[in-house]
Structures are given as C-alpha cells and as structure tokens.
C-alpha cells in the first residue's frame with residue numbers, strides 16, 4: 673500500500689457534500705491514507721463497530 677505516501681486523494685470534503693460522499697471517514701476535510709486505513713480496519717472486522725447488529 674502506497675496510498676498514504678501519495679498524499680491527498682481528494683480535498684474540500686465537508687458536511688455539505690456528505691464528507692465526499694462518505695469517503696472522508698474521519699471528517700478532517702480530505703480523503704487520504706488515514707481514511708483508507710479506517711476503511712480497511714472496518715472492512716476487516718466481522719461486524720463494524722457502528723453497525724447495530726449483534
């Protein structure tokens with residue numbers, strides 16, 4: 673994975689554009705390696721922490 677070294681994938685994310693349609697997972701205003709890490713982390717869980725399922 674080299675995404676984190678490539679810098680921002682997208683910027684200008686805010687509540688007005690639904691945080692780049694949900695891609696800006698940490699809602700910091702841009703889509704970068706941090707968001708990719710969060711995405712992978714959630715994807716690896718059997719059940720993501722924000723899902724209401726038990």
Ligand SMILES: [Ca+2]
Nearest residue numbers: 696700702707
């Ligand atoms: Ca982000």
